[in-house]
Amino acid sequence: MVYLIALPLLSAALLLVLGRIADKWGHLLATFISATTFAIGVAEFFSMHGQSGGNRAVTQKVFEWIAVGNLKVDASLLLDQLSICFVLLITGVGTLIHIYSIAYMEHDKDRRRFFAYLNLFIAAMLLLVLGDSYLNLYVGWEGVGLASYLLIGFWNQNPAYAVAAKKAFIANRVGDVGLSIAIMISFAQFGTVSFVGVKAGAAHASPVALSAIGAMLLLAAAGKSAQFPLQSWLGDAMAGPTPVSALIHAATMVTAGVYLITRSNFIFDASSTARILVVTVGVITLLFGAIVGTAKDDIKKALAASTMSQIGYMILATGLGPVGYAFAIMHLLTHGFFKAGMFLGAGSVMHGMEDEVNMRKYGGLARLMPITAVTFGLGYLAILGVPPFAGFYSKDKIIETAFNQGGGKGILLGGAALIGAGITAFYMTRVVVLTFSGARRWKDGAHPHESSILMWAPMVVLAIGSVASGFLLSFGSSLVNWLQPVVNASNAVGGKELMKPLVVSLLALVVVILGAGYAITKYRTVPDVAPEKVSLFTKAARKDLYQDDLNDALLVKPGKALTLGLVATDNYVIDGAVRLVGWVLSEISDVLRKIQNGYVRTYALIMLAGIFIGALIIWVVTA
């Protein structure tokens, strides 16, 4: 199990230390290592599958890490039904993206460095999902943050990209502080930070402590998963090369928050306050992302907004009690396929369009890039939740579970999720229409063409996943049963069925058709420059609902003013007082001018002499 992490970590270190020597084969080694981790993951899955439900989880102690007082944390790994899902997703999609990147990054002279970062990410992400304690998870948690920072800023010679990388890291750090506070509360409460220990202790903890831990874990999840109010970094993170957006900022890292909450199910099950916070954040973000997505002309930013929104669905699901976790994970896995696939499709389009990202400059690309168009189209059907594509199984389940909360809460949550589905259909249709259909709007310089097999093969594999994964995961409730020992879904209290699945699916289908239809009629003709005269609503969505202006006004500007003020205080007040004392002393010492000749040597000698004379006097007096 430890090789899952050690291999990509060593490979990353090797590629970075060797430098240019490894330029020729670095990408091949990294891809091979990634494929190896996938093979190990598959082998682990089958050996786990052979066991009965209760015996599937295995822990492996690697070494003693920190042991001080009653705090004992080992570097120790836990592979269970939940983490194996992530292992397969990370290494599977990860390997596809390694392969894709061989071609995508072919002309970049720093391709080796890019692959080193990718391997580093795989190692950190696997540690995140395999750590058996919150502290081990934390190491992976910040590790993926580092990898994400390095990859967003891969082209950091562009100042805007360097800023985007920094912004992502800082926003994540705010979340990380949440995680570290949750760890501290856990230790103060239970004397341990391992999942097993905290789970055992949660039964005896006070509701306040549990709610506090839950709220802090949610803060952490909001940072990593770009949820309200820490969502602002994800759009800018699209500065990274597109394969990175597919792997890290769509399929895996940004879903770590969902993993964290699901892993901590024993905390959230015990605190209704924490659950209310979770569903609130989920609902706000799923609508927030969807609204922002309607106005973006940058294809990657539109997809990023969509990712934020879809993770909002997952977070919402994790707040819906024990049944929700499995549906959250299911949506996470299907989303991993269809969103990664669509991002790779976007990368393929950009690759053929000289890195143009503005969809208003696309148009009619389906004929020229048929494989990209078809694979993207399958992902599109999946995210809309059209039966029988993947999203139909996972998203409709979340909407249904939200309605089944009952009462006003159920209607509110379910209704919001349903509206979100309609908006999703609108903005995704907009993306497809603007990119693949209609008249061509690109300039004569561009020569759109289908990408090479190294790029389209991974897209095809992900497209197959977009079609089939939902059915496979929900057939015979396979995923729900599989995860049952981890999340205790059978003890579900919210098992009452208020809305028939068929009704929910029909409702969802209706709003999806409405959203998609509206987009088709609205974008029959597309100007290649974004119109200026738009509604206030569109203006707000284009500016990400003023998230950056808000952060600027509330945090950045006051922070800068405070910094300037403190620098001035330090110079003039604190050091000024010191200088004043110095001045007074020097005035007094004018009297003693005679022994002050300005030579530092003399001062020091006087000092030394003083010490010894002092000692001598004491000795003489008492002798």
Added chain:
Amino acid sequence: MNLLTTTILLPLLGTLALALAPRGNTRLIKIIALISSLVTLVSSLLMLTKYKFGVTGFQLASSHSWFKVFNINYAVGIDGLALVLILLTTVLVPIVVVGGWNEAEGGRWSVKTFYMLILALEMFLVAVFAATDLFLFYVIFEVMLIPVYFLIGGYGRGDRAAAALKFLLYSLFGGLLMLAAVIGLFVISLRQGHGSFDVTTLSHLKISHNTQDWLFLGFFIAFAIKAPLFPFHTWLPAAARSATPGTSILVLGVLDKVGTYGMIRFCLTLFPEATKTFAPYIIVLSLLSIIYGAFLAIGQKDLNSLIAFTSISHFGFIVLGIFALTSQGITGASLYMVNHGFSTAALFLVGGWMVQRRKSTQVEDFGGLQRITPVMAWCFFIAGLSALALPGLSSFVSEFLVLIGTFTRYPAAAVIGTLGIILAALYVLILVQRSLHGPLQEGNEETPDLNWREKVAIAPVILALVLLGFYPKPAIHLIDPATSQIMLAAGASDPTPLAGR
């Protein structure tokens, strides 16, 4: 001769050898300095092999009468805490010599004098951590200022004379307060039997609360100036701006630790009641240091004073851990001293090379270095990641221990302290972005990457940061018994877990 005393005296031998060397042959002088520091390193590593892990109390101890009338002894001995700090010293000195090979040139005095001062400082630093006689400690605490004063005032940039004087005056003021407290303690010990300066004997004295408070303050202020804590800090950025990188490493990396070391060794064990009285106020002070230092670091334009302010923030964490009075807090703070030593060394080393190449200390004059000097840029980046305590690097372990150890006793303080985590990301990443990212600044086109000598100097530092991050166990094993001893003397015990109590 006692191995510990040998380790103390070896740098002195080096100083004498340097004194005999011809002034003009700078190469020979540097080689002598290097050999001397390496021999001292070997000697200290021998101490490590002789040291019995898990045993409390001072080891490798030896005592010789110095001033018989006052029962002042040359008494030395080490526990795990002293040993890790001595090792930090002996590891960093050769790195300073190799890394700053040419930094003494262009000073007010000769290269020879520079290395004599460096080796003299090494001797005092090893001795100050080894002293188990309070008077011996005090004398070294004061004498130590001399080499540093000359190192700052004679070699370096800008207004170095003023910076050196500021350092000296601050330190002398603190030392004066401490001297009064030391004499006070001796008088008390005289009254309660026979006078002594032995730290173990002193820790058994019965001292009234009121007296404890005063004596505690005498020690604490001296140490808070040395560490330094807000608001006693303004000498540090001035010194860092003027000193050579090597001097800065020894001052911020090691000498400042004498302050925090003294808090643990003397304030906690000699004045347990006063410690408890003042702990809440000191916690507030350390939080102020963490946040104030971080904001000031964000606002700095000069690379060296930026690093100095990050240190003020980090010293806040160390003091926070110490006065949380939990085993995680104190062990974490002790480990923090070592990790901060390496982390600061990395920052000043690479920062020094950048400054040397660019002939400017202003952050805005750098930019885009990652593309042309990838090795140097990576080393600087890793040093920065260590400063922001990224997991996997050693500083994370110590910062986490400090925070979790604080939380169990002062939850609010720990939560406020986490602000420092966010601010650290800001000051490091802003610095990294301005100096390494973006388009190449004009004037940097020809910047050479690190040469082999520089790589040799930085490699062990980075190795230490990574190894102690993944596997801090050896260091923790050294420190932990000392921590239990100190907790016992301070009459403190860890809070028990709340749930199910």
